[in-house]
Amino acid sequence: MKPISSAQQSTILSLLQDGYSLRQIQLKTDIGKSTIGRIKREMDWNKENNIGGRPSKLSACDKQSLIRQITTGKLDNAVQATNFINNIIPTPVHPQTVRRALKEGDFQAIIKKKRPLLRKAHRLARLKFARYHENWTVEDWKRVLWSDETKINRIGSDGRVYTWKKRGEPLTDRTTTPTVKHGGGNNLMVWGCMG
Numbered sequence: 001m002k003p004i005s006s007a008q009q010s011t012i013l014s015l016l017q018d019g020y021s022l023r024q025i026q027l028k029t030d031i032g033k034s035t036i037g038r039i040k041r042e043m044d045w046n047k048e049n050n051i052g053g054r055p056s057k058l059s060a061c062d063k064q065s066l067i068r069q070i071t072t073g074k075l076d077n078a079v080q081a082t083n084f085i086n087n088i089i090p091t092p093v094h095p096q097t098v099r100r101a102l103k104e105g106d107f108q109a110i111i112k113k114k115r116p117l118l119r120k121a122h123r124l125a126r127l128k129f130a131r132y133h134e135n136w137t138v139e140d141w142k143r144v145l146w147s148d149e150t151k152i153n154r155i156g157s158d159g160r161v162y163t164w165k166k167r168g169e170p171l172t173d174r175t176t177t178p179t180v181k182h183g184g185g186n187n188l189m190v191w192g193c194m195g
Contacts, residue, residue, distance in 0.1 A: 004031060012039050056101075057093050058085070063101045070107065073174035076163045078102065078109075102164050112161040112177040147193035 004012075008031060015025045022033045022040070029036075058066075066085055069075040075084055081102070082095040099109070118126075133140075165175050 004035065009039060012036055013043060016040055016043060057089070057091055057097060058101050062089060063105060066098060066101055067105045067107070070102065070164050071166075071174070073172075076112075076161070078164070081164075106166055107164040108167060109162050110165055110175065112163050112175060113171060115171075115176050145193055145195050147191065149189055149191040152188040152190060 008029060011029060012025055012031065015028065016036075016039070020028070022036050025031070025036050026033050062085060065088070066075075066081050069081060069084055075081045078095045078099045082093060082098045085098065086092045116122075161177050163175055169175070
């Protein structure tokens with residue numbers, strides 16, 4: 001392969017920028033198509049490579065909409081998100097497509113943690129208790145009787161509830177399931193205390 005001059009190379013680059021095809025440039029300059037193609041590839045070295053594969057059914061806007069619905073707590077899981085997005089877009093998608101989109105957004109499926117259902121009044125009462133006992137000594141705490149209870153399910157389980165959250169995101173009302181410590185059913189309540 002004989003080398004081309006810098007003048008020929010700049011002519012090729014100029015024609016490429018003007019939108020001429022490789023064949024048209026070959027006819028104008030009498031330089032081989034493979035050489036012109038090599039120069040074109042070198043010119044496009046910073047162009048983002050196409051990774052190939054089928055184009056995504058979800059646009060960037062659709063994915064952002066899904067993430068917004070999850071983070072605001074309007075939706076909890078991929079099936080709910082799929083039903084939501086299928087009402088918006090013309091081509092329905094599978095829940096696995098939605099799961100992939102959420103994972104691309106740095107979300108992961110987790111089991112919702114259970115914690116007591118605390119209303120505003122409960123939170124204020126706990127804060128008041130903490131402030132009242134803030135300066136207690138070890139001797140003061142020795143006069144307290146500590147107690148707790150647990151529930152043992154005899155039949156079935158309370159089950160797991162999944163939701164999506166960003167990695168490192170703290171626990172919020174959206175990522176937890178409220179529990180209530182009373183009710184009936186096939187379970188045993190065990191209570192104990194220590195001083």
